[in-house]
Amino acid sequence: MTLREMLVAEAEELRTKWQAARAEYEAAMEEGRSALELAKLDAAQEKLKGAYLTKAKAAVDANLAEHSKLPPMSFQEWLAEFRVLHNKARSDTLSDYDAKLYKDGREELAAALVQAQRLTRKPEESAREALRVARAVQVDLELNSGKQRVVTLDICIGGFSTMMGVAPEPNEAVGVTMRMPEGKDHPIVARARIVATKRQAAANHRVSFAFEGLSESDTERLSILVFDTALSRLGGK
Numbered sequence: 429m430t431l432r433e434m435l436v437a438e439a440e441e442l443r444t445k446w447q448a449a450r451a452e453y454e455a456a457m458e459e460g461r462s463a464l465e466l467a468k469l470d471a472a473q474e475k476l477k478g479a480y481l482t483k484a485k486a487a488v489d490a491n492l493a494e495h496s497k498l499p500p501m502s503f504q505e506w507l508a509e510f511r512v513l514h515n516k517a518r519s520d521t522l523s524d525y526d527a528k529l530y531k532d533g534r535e536e537l538a539a540a541l542v543q544a545q546r547l548t549r550k551p552e553e554s555a556r557e558a559l560r561v562a563r564a565v566q567v568d569l570e571l572n573s574g575k576q577r578v579v580t581l582d583i584c585i586g587g588f589s590t591m592m593g594v595a596p597e598p599n600e601a602v603g604v605t606m607r608m609p610e611g612k613d614h615p616i617v618a619r620a621r622i623v624a625t626k627r628q629a630a631a632n633h634r635v636s637f638a639f640e641g642l643s644e645s646d647t648e649r650l651s652i653l654v655f656d657t658a659l660s661r662l663g664g665k
Contacts, residue, residue, distance in 0.1 A: 436487045436544055442480035447581075448629070449473035454591055455630030481661055487544045510537060511659060518652055534655055541658060560584040561657040570603030571596055583657075585650045587620060587638040595625045595633040604637065609653070616646045 453469040513530040516522045522530055538555035549558040565580045567590065578590040588606075596602070599621060606616040624636040642650075 436546060439480060439483040439487050439544075440546065442476060442483055446473060446476035446480045449476050450581075451591065451628045451630070451632060455632055458593060458632075459630070484544070484661065507659075507662060510534075514652075514655055514659065518656075534651075537655075537658070556651065556654075557584070557586055559654060559658070561654050561661070563653070563657045565609060565653075566607040568605040568607075572600055581634070583650065583654060585647050585654060586642075587623070587636065589624075589634055589636040591628065591632050592635050593632060595627070596622055596635060598622060598625065601640070602637070604639070608649070613649065616642075616649065618642050618646065 449469070450473045453466070453473045456466055456469050510530075510533045513522070513526055513533060516526060517530050535555050538559040542549060542555050542558050545560075547558050547560060549555065560582045561584070563580060563583050565583060565588070567578050567580060567588065569576045569578060573594070573596070576592070578592060580588045580590050582589055601619060601621050604616070604618050604620045606618070608615060619640045620637040621640055622635060623638045624634075626634045628634050
């Protein structure tokens with residue numbers, strides 16, 4: 429087993445533990461347990477989250493170091509150059525030449541992250557489309573049963589997952605209003621369908637949604653958010 433494979437396996441084990449601890453904390457909140465108990469559970473899940481992110485970063489670093497398509501420079505040097513391009517993309521100031529470099533670079537970074545996270549890619553799916561990141565974002569859902577506000581567990585440019593107490597109807601089409609972090613931009617308003625529901629502890633359900641007919645501009649906004657999150661996990665500035 430290579431160093432990267434060992435780090436990925438350890439990160440995956442920590443991720444599983446963190447998700448279980450997070451589900452326990454969210455279930456306790458719904459049950460209205462005492463503030464002291466909630467604080468303990470929150471501290472435990474945050475500790476596991478930190479351990480997972482640290483191990484995942486080490487796995488990604490090792491994977492990128494082995495990635496044959498990356499330029500002949502250190503990972504940190506390459507990442508610093510990509511950050512410059514990403515910041516230009518966020519402010520919509522990329523030149524045509526830089527735009528091509530940025531698109532190629534984010535696909536390379538996404539490919540390495542997807543491999544490190546052991547995510548499955550469909551044959552027709554780009555690495556950017558397959559990349560998912562853990563990110564809490566407020567979402568308002570318009571379900572057949574009524575309106576409900578949730579917080580995402582993870583996001584990608586094609587959809588998101590969240591925890592829900594009552595499982596929605598399979599394949600239900602829903603209205604989605606996703607609030608962008610820090611309220612710096614108008615929300616993304618779209619349609620989505622439920623693609624997977626998995627029962628969790630304490631009668632909760634992990635529900636996955638896929639966007640339908642999302643505009644190119646909103647897809648790009650989600651892409652910026654996904655890579656903002658990924659870059660924050662990799663450290664640096």
